[in-house]
Amino acid sequence: MSLTEKLKFKTLEWAGDHLRVLDQTRLPEETVYLECDTVDEIASAIKDLKVRGAPAIGIAAAFGVAMGMRKREFQSWNELEDELRRVISILAGTRPTAVNLFWALERMRKAAKTHHEESPGQISQFLLQEAITIHEEDKSMCERIGEFGSSLLKDGDTVLTHCNAGALATGGIGTALGIIYTATWQGKKISVFSDETRPVLQGSRLTVWELQQQGIDVTLICDNTAAAVMRSGKIDSVIVGADRVASNGDVANKIGTYSVAVLAHHHGIPFYVAAPSSSFDPAIPDGGKIEIEERSSEEVTDSFGKRTAPAGSDVYCPAFDVTPAELVTAYITEKGVESR
């Protein structure tokens, strides 16, 4: 049995004629699956964070292209390309920071072009096959990141993570959490501290949930508690994911990642970034050039079902921050561990 098959839930699953998506906005209270048939349904699921995490967004978008283009006969490449452009633009408009989204859309565009030239009538089948391939590649990418990363963990280690770079963020076992699963399945005892990750609480809602599902010891803390836990000597390493890595090694990831990186540096704790090579964007020279999505202020002021700040509060709510390369101890990709 592969490590991916040991997972007790499926974040994304091609159900023969539609994409089944675990609705992450309903976790941890309810395990609800969305049955997505159309490109618009996929786009909404991405935009509303029902599916999130850079690799999972890329996979969902690839299936979105396949569904948007299916059951269609095109008379010419121009006609096909017009429609493909429309479908891709719907998906590209969902979230600006995750490079995997654009990487997956570009790959689908190229696949359409190649296969249309070969066999114009069967474009729908080819696009679906490409999306399935992207998903399968993601699963094996996660397993390879898990194996490379687990070499950095010792039996008895405690790892701090931020946000969710787990199975819920990918098509497989996850990136940061995939390393923890792999080390655990190799027989190492690994404990985890999970930052709750305001404002959307991916840490408490998603990371704690999925680690519990897999039987991993996890302690939830507020984001502002990580420093005190590090000072107490409990944390052996920090592992986080990445939404986009610039060519100089600067890392865009969930807001608060930079804070954790500075704190790890201050306490002499290794800070690892686990991400597929598709998250590395050679077109971006440094982190200052990465577009940072700002989310609605209501995510901060009203997210717990109760208003927690005065009406009309000014709020600064970036979804991501940038960690400069010099704070990263090593990058863990499907190709290996690259220390700085």
Add this chain to the structure above:
Amino acid sequence: MSLTEKLKFKTLEWAGDHLRVLDQTRLPEETVYLECDTVDEIASAIKDLKVRGAPAIGIAAAFGVAMGMRKREFQSWNELEDELRRVISILAGTRPTAVNLFWALERMRKAAKTHHEESPGQISQFLLQEAITIHEEDKSMCERIGEFGSSLLKDGDTVLTHCNAGALATGGIGTALGIIYTATWQGKKISVFSDETRPVLQGSRLTVWELQQQGIDVTLICDNTAAAVMRSGKIDSVIVGADRVASNGDVANKIGTYSVAVLAHHHGIPFYVAAPSSSFDPAIPDGGKIEIEERSSEEVTDSFGKRTAPAGSDVYCPAFDVTPAELVTAYITEKGVESR
């Protein structure tokens, strides 16, 4: 008009025969005052965080002693002392970290002893007078901290603060926020970034509310966003309060304060602690000896009417952390600014 009189609300007010307490758990949605008649009502208000902030807790506790001992005739100092011990123990059992609580209770005990010897029949009146004096001293303490601290702020400065060390935390204009009010009333333009301060959100619920009441420009951020804001160059200084300062200068304050101190240090931003000298505890040699209250895990998992972590999650939820003295640029007390 004194600066204290310019405040648009009263955190604590002696209403002639009872203590009126602004219920901080109802802010920012509702401005509700509790009318507290008995020591048990005061103790509950402190324990349930309806009144919070080290100086305000001390004042409320002093009035609690006065109310617990009033309308009583004692035949002997022993009889009075037994009852006083009972009343004080009710209040002392509310919250363990704020030294002002114990300082105020000890002062009330001494006042009872002195005045009982002088005039045993009028103990109630003397105790009430002592509580009123403690409150008045707190008001002028805040104003002096405000004046000393405002010398550190320039026109146009932006200050980051954590939790609430404001008028809501004291009997006067506050400590950290008192400095901001004083600088503003002196004609300086001061802007504030307020950490929301998980889990109880004193920053978003209380600091943003009271700064808005006073017309100060304030931007709310999640705790994990402070690092990114500091990196952007927007923050000129950090000012926080303190619940207890050890004799070596280590500071116990709201969880997350240590995180902010490390981040300020990394970014070369001055980190100031504003607190009355009654928060300095000469009996505690260093921060490692300060008892740190742990709060219920529900404050993290269920705090705002919605469950945000899986049932049965392990949670580490300290109410405070300790910032080592070497990260403090200066202490601002009613006696002056003491740089390290």
